[in-house]
Amino acid sequence: MAVLARSILVTGSNRGIGLELVKQLVEMSDPPEHIFATCRDPDGPRGRALHDLADKHPSIHVVQLEVENQSSVKAAVAIVQSYLEGKGLNLLINNAGVDTYDTLQTVEQQEMLCTFNINVVGPILVVKAALNMVTACLAVELKGDEILCIAIHPGWVKTDMGTEKAPLTVQHSVQGILKVLASLSSSSTGTLLDWEGRRIFW
Ligand SMILES: NC(=O)c1ccc[n+]([C@@H]2O[C@H](COP(=O)([O-])OP(=O)(O)OC[C@H]3O[C@@H](n4cnc5c(N)ncnc54)[C@H](OP(=O)(O)O)[C@@H]3O)[C@@H](O)[C@H]2O)c1
CATH class of the missing domain: 3.40.50.720 (NAD(P)-binding Rossmann-like Domain)
Known part of the structure; x- marks a missing residue:
């Protein structure tokens, strides 16, 4: 990256x-x-x-x-x-x-x-x-x-907060988050995106 x-x-x-x-x-x-x-x-x-x-x-x-x-x-x-x-x-x-x-x-x-x-x-x-x-x-x-100011939903992640039941590993979620961060442009500001870069409407 x-x-x-x-x-x-x-x-x-x-x-x-x-x-x-x-x-x-x-x-x-x-x-x-x-x-x-x-x-x-x-x-x-x-x-x-x-x-x-x-x-x-x-x-x-x-x-x-x-x-x-x-x-x-x-x-x-x-x-x-x-x-x-x-x-x-x-x-x-x-x-x-x-x-x-x-x-x-x-x-x-x-x-x-x-x-x-x-x-x-x-x-x-x-x-x-x-x-x-x-x-x-x-x-x-x-x-x-x-x-740029955005919010990212990390998915439901296996951490102390997400618990073992979560479907997503922390490694996988963070890989996605970093990819999303690297792809941001001025049009992203103010949006809520998920860890795969999909727009979530507020
Ligand atoms: N895991 C999920 O499925 C999930 C889903 C949606 C959103 N999120 C969001 O993703 C973020 C990280 O979640 P996570 O799953 O990694 O949670 P986590 O495993 O519970 O870790 C939470 C982290 O926040 C720190 N923290 C809590 N209160 C704090 C305070 N007052 N000042 C400074 N640090 C504080 C904790 O520090 P201590 O060790 O000192 O407590 C810990 O480092 C959170 O904002 C959470 O809301 C997570």
Whole structure:
């Protein structure tokens, strides 16, 4: 696959689809120069697999980032900026997310708020921080329409979230996601695509 982007940030990259994205990005024939692999507890047991991968690939920078925590996002931005030295981030993959196993009948307010905070407020905070960084770094060159923003449905994937019952392996889903990312153009912005590039209507 041709070069996807020089610098990429993936949230929730210590397991599941996020970890597989980092694995496949680093194995590309023309890999990104910087992969910011973020996770909320890099030094805990859940960060082990990511650290093992980063030990083998100096382009992977493991960065602490809890998506709904503004001070954590701010600290992560400072680290990313120190590596990019004014060049700006090319691709942000807002992958971190949680699922709820409650039904509408059983779900409690606190659980709804927590899920909303991580899945909705979190990505907006991260995008806002990344945009601010791009704006600060690229000031004059930046044109609004050069930033593509899409949502990708990864399919039903065998991860902790998707469970063993899912029909799709994480490797297969991520291969599809990376192909879709490489094929985007300005007409893709604002769309929801599946992992094979098919349009899903909102
Ligand atoms: N698997 C599927 O079938 C499926 C289907 C549709 C959509 N998706 C979406 O695909 C994305 C990845 O799913 P997955 O299957 O890989 O899920 P997963 O195996 O449960 O992994 C979720 C990842 O998100 C991280 N995360 C959760 N809350 C976070 C927070 N507040 N701050 C930072 N990181 C946080 C987790 O970190 P910890 O290890 O610290 O918990 C973990 O790295 C999610 O957005 C999910 O909604 C998945």
